[in-house]
Amino acid sequence: MTDNMGLAPERSDREALLRYQTASLQRVSRTFALTIPCLPAGLQEAVGNGYLLCRIADTIEDDPLLDGEEKAHWQKVFLQVLRREVPAAEFAAGFGARMATEMPAGEHDLIAHSAEVVALTHSFNAIQQAALIRCVEIMGEGMAEYQRRASRAGLIDQADMDRYCYVVAGVVGEMLTTLFLEHEPRMRDGGAPLEALAVSFGQGLQMTNILKDLWTDWERGVLWLPRDRLQAHGLEPEALQPGMRDPRFQGFLQEMLALAAQHLRDALTFTLQIPAEQTGMRDFCLWALAMAVLTLRRIAENPGFRSGAEVKISRDSVRTMILLSRLLHRFDPLLDLAFRVATKPLPRAPL
Template structure:
């Protein structure tokens, strides 16, 4: 990591970051402001860095070679070895209408985001750089191998989830521990649980986005789970629901639930007086559990919109978890009740 870069952010940079967060993610635009002020800027910035990587991976107009090139290039931008303007000016004209307008805007303003990145302390920058490096390498590799056949097995799904979400959990934990010596006392346990936390959220997204991913020619489900139920993912069609596919979904729903329980344990290790960090975690867990419930009740869904939780459910999650953010016993009880109809699957360590 270059130590010679000294960057001063401006009020305009900060305003842009706050503004673009609203455009690229309503969920994170809601949760990040709950964090303590000293964490908001760095975690908001971290999310935007990850979103840039996602944009490179998701745009169908880019060839696998271009995806790999820009993912690698962005890693060097974050490290300070390549100018952000060069990255933005090269990538921006290649993006298609598949990329939403807010993400087009984010790419064009990469230099603004990076100025903020380079203003953080060495521990924060190292955490961000490591996350983006691992995420970029993993996403580019998986993009080249994407197919409708799915991933080989559950271990491959675990590894995929690590590259796109588990490493984010590790980064957040590094930032939380840098912020608070009290949190840092539990660092080793938190780091272990953070990967599971990330996987629970990512598995929920994978299940919700099954059909949208297939339209893009990708499937992130593990073949072995469905083959055990007598179903081949190559045969998957939304018009022809198969019991074997629904049973496989049940296994993955239960696995995701187990990871989200670990996320609850993670949250309980955050000091109870750090209610902002706890809300940041709890809102994500609560919305994921509600989404899993909708998927479980309607395993024959054909578009993600059918299992999207309502704004009313989001508001209820925010209200309940905020009121009880300090009460570990109550939070765990609510989780148990809210997930009582989900399959119970024990996570087997690979």
């Protein structure tokens, strides 16, 4: 195989790179290892690669031993690798030597094989490469900024939270939109603002993760919720504690659940722009959407939860969701009805 600063890989090399990508997805994300294979050939490979690139950026930010400046440095180096300005092997060796040993084994393996991941990136067409690199650039710079600011004081306001959700998830929605349209241009035929819907889709998923991981993040000294909305309910961030049932916090939580559900409504609108016969593309979106809705419902049912494990959806729920998706994925009215039924227990945002 060639380094990322050499020529594109030969066919036999590319097949080996794809085999590594598939194996790595299994190690670092059970969710995406489940959903990415739904996608049609050609799109599946680019989306899987995009996920691994984002995971490398996440790994840099998640390392508990690196300070903000060093994380920003490695994000910059990784972007230079993608731009063919620095050899991937140099990044893999340098950052790999700095990684905390307690980081997951799958992520250590991913960093060690980052040259293979990037070599596959450089085998895609110009549109796909540009979408992937843009996503990593915005995500890496944005995460570095927010990690420097991370504390239990929370984010400044709702606009700040929206921006945070954009750099860690909304930009992924934009990347997926570019890749989806390159594969299936008919998505434009519905006239919907796909890029805006995709950003909202990403925010719905990210807000779900923020709420689910609220107390795990809190224990490590981080709060990703908007301080102004807490204060509007008569609370200061410092007053929060796991399992709290204070009516003021419960009111705030209801507001966040309603906002997340509203973004997930946009996720359904985005999904319905995919032509009905592209069932794999629809399933990819529907499964992520459905798991987020089920998680929000679990939080709504148990608002005094103390950890993400208490609101984790069951494997039986996932299996049922997959079955329903496969039964309904061609039928827009039935998908709309299923969404309305599934979100009925959730609070509604005021008009």
